Amino acid sequence: MGGVALDNGPSGVKAPDGGWGxxxxxxxFVITGFSxxxxxxxxxxxxxxIREFGVGYSDTAWISSILLAMLYGTGPLCSILVNRFGCRPVMMVGGLFAAVGMILASAATNIIHIYLCTGVITGLGLALNFQPSLIMLNRYFNEKRPLANxxxxxGSPVALCCLSPLxxxxxxxYxxxxGFLILGGMLLNCCVCGALMRPLVAPKKAEDEEKQVAATVEKKKPKAKLLDFSxxxxxxxxxxxxxxxxxxxxxxxxxxxxxxxxxELGNEDTKSALLLTILGFIDIFARPTCGVIAGLKWVRPRCVYFFSFALIFNGTTDLLGSMSKNYTSLVVFCIFxxxxxxxxxxxxxxxxxxxxxxxxxxSAIGLVLLVEALAVLVGPPSAGRLLDITKNYMFVFLLAGTEVALSSIVLATCNFFCIRKSPPAPEAELEMAKGETEMEQLKKPLGGEGEEEEDEHRIVEVEKGQQEERDKQKEEEMEDSVQTNSTKVEDIVKDGAERNGNVTNPETSL
Structure with a gap:
């Protein structure tokens, strides 16, 4: 089985979809905003x-690049730590790292110190908060998970609208x-958010059952994988x-x-910066609304294709935005x-x-973020290189739109042709057919005197068969009560995914 965290909770715990969730x-929300x-x-x-250390703009831009690289590239490390120590302790330590990095950077004497403090230490701290928070959100929500996501x-657009003016x-x-010192103090709130990640508590019956099999668990339980490459x-x-x-x-x-x-189109700085504000304001309302739509009964089983639609929508917007020739067209582009x-x-x-x-x-999110980290480091610089060569922003937006649209095509077509739906279990089909046959026999109308005895005989045979099945079930229950605790543990592990409230999506299952 996949990465089992210490605070994953007993196998009998189901996602509450509310309450402490x-x-x-x-x-x-707060962690995503900071990250x-x-x-x-x-x-x-x-x-x-730039004025303090006498460096260029490209040198200071490396601060943000290192922050993003740490946020994405340390995904496997975060997965290992979560699977070893649990989400709450990792987030508490990550909050301390994020704050200490900014506090140390406030006393920096050269740009290299800021690379190490703000880029590496604060970036690692934010990464240790971001990934575990998503893991805990996944554990606490199942039916309402699209809305929760x-x-x-x-939190990202809300924090951006607040942190930039601040x-x-x-x-x-100051x-x-x-400013670095105050922002470092603000990042200590990540520790508070980490304290909110309370592990799920098992029901009392499940706790008693686990106490009974505790000794056998220690002997039989396989070693948990710190990073599950399966x-x-x-x-x-x-x-x-x-x-x-x-x-x-x-x-x-x-x-x-x-x-x-x-x-480049001749607009003043303040007017140009307003475009990002418009984009962020629309983004604030778009994300929860999309979560509500993704949670609908008809949409959720097809969330992969809904995601593909979002990507093709984004890519098409970039392609059309490349034709913008004035400020009004750029405002329309930012809205869409x-x-x-x-x-x-x-x-x-x-x-x-x-x-x-x-x-x-x-484990999956850590590996995905690692692969994305390489693409994040390549994407914007390659677009900048294209701009240096062509001196035209139209080609930059055309390149971005083509890449996003291509990802949509890959996701939709590969899922449609390479992922097949799981057929119903043969045993379940057999039991269903058997039950339907018995019901048809019972509901069949009785005939004349010649058929009456045959119908009665048929009913007696069905009842006799049902009685034998009940007796057989009683014998199996007696045998189960005498079975060893190791068998109970195997049953608990086997049914753990169902008790956690996970439902396999036919569109994404092999």
């Missing part, structure tokens, strides 16, 4: 850093050193990983270049891009959860 959702918005918000201090993903205020009043045997996971890698090549390019594109970008953000982890299930999700 809403506190977990709030913590995930995605912080690398962008830190850019407001770049001018002060949409609400949690909304950074400008801090820089104006300088970049005071997810690569899942065809749906491989398709998702390939499509996601192509997606991130172009997904983050338009927000990086849209402001420069507006300036905000909608499609929010849809992608709300669905990307929901689809991964549906593909691999709860038990393998901690």
């Amino acid at each position: 809403w506190a977990v959702l709030f913590g995930c 995605y918005a912080f690398p962008k918000a830190i850019s407001v201090f770049f001018k002060e850093l 949409g609400l949690a993903a909304a 950074g400008q205020v801090l820089q104006y009043n 300088g970049w050193r005071g 997810v690569f045997k899942d065809r749906g996971f491989i398709i998702y990983t390939v499509a996601a890698s192509i997606m991130v090549l172009g997904l983050f390019v338009p927000p990086v270049f849209v402001v420069s594109y507006a300036k 891009f905000g909608i499609s970008y929010g849809m992608v953000g709300a669905l990307q982890f929901e689809v991964l959860m549906a593909i691999v299930g709860t038990e393998k999700f901690p």
Whole structure:
């Protein structure tokens, strides 16, 4: 079985879809906001850093790049730590790392110190918070999981709209050193969010049952895998990983270049920066709305294709946005891009959860983020290189749109042709046919005097067969009560996925 975390809870625990889960959702909302918005918000201090250390803009841009690389590239490390120590301790330590990194950076004497403190230490701290928060959200929600993912993903645009103006205020009043120090204190809230990730508690009956078999568990229980590479045997996971890698090549390019594109068209700086505000405002409402739609009974079994639609929507928006010739057309582009970008953000982890299930999700997300990290480092720089060669933003947006649209085609077509639906179990079909035959025999109308005795004989035979089955079940129950505790443990492990409330999606199951 996949990566089993210490706080995964007993196998008899079902996702509550509420209760303390809403506190977990709030913590995930805050963590997602810090993780995605912080690398962008830190850019407001770049001018002060350039003046302080005498470096170029490209040198300071490495701070955000290292932050993103740590957030994505340390995915397998986070999976190992979660599977070894559990989500709550990893998040508490990650919150301390994130805060300490910014506090140390406030006393930096050169740009290398900021690379190490803000980029590496703070980036690692945010990574240790982001991934475990998604894992806990997956454990607490099942039926309402699409909505929960949409609400949690909304933390990114909300935090971006708050942290960027806050950074400008801090820089104006306290300088970049005071701003770093205050932001470091704010990151201590990640520890509070980590404390909210309470492990699921088993029912009393399940606890008593586990106490009875505790000794046998220690002897029989296989060693938990710190990083489960068996997810690569899942065809749906491989398709998702390939499509996601192509997606991130172009997904983050338009927000990086849209402001420069507006300036190139002759718009002033303030007016150009307003485009990102419009994009973020639309994104705030798009993510929860998409989560609600993804949770509908007809849509949820087809969430992979809904995700493909979101990608093709985003890619088409980029292609059409490349034709923008004035500020009004760029505003329209940002509105539609905000909608499609929010849809992608709300669905990307929901689809991964549906593909691999709860038990393998901690390992799966780490491996996916590692592969995406390579694409994230290649995507924006390659677009910038294309801009240097062509001197035309149209080709940048065309490249981004083509990459995102290609990922949609790969995801949809491969799932349609390579993933087949699971046929019903032969035993279940046999039992169903047997039950229907017996019911037809019982409901068959009685004939005349010659057929009356035959009908009565048939009914007696059916009742006799049912009585024999009941006797057989009683004997099996008696045998089960005498069985060893090791057999009970095997039964508990075997049925663990069903008791956790996971339902295999026919669209993503082999």
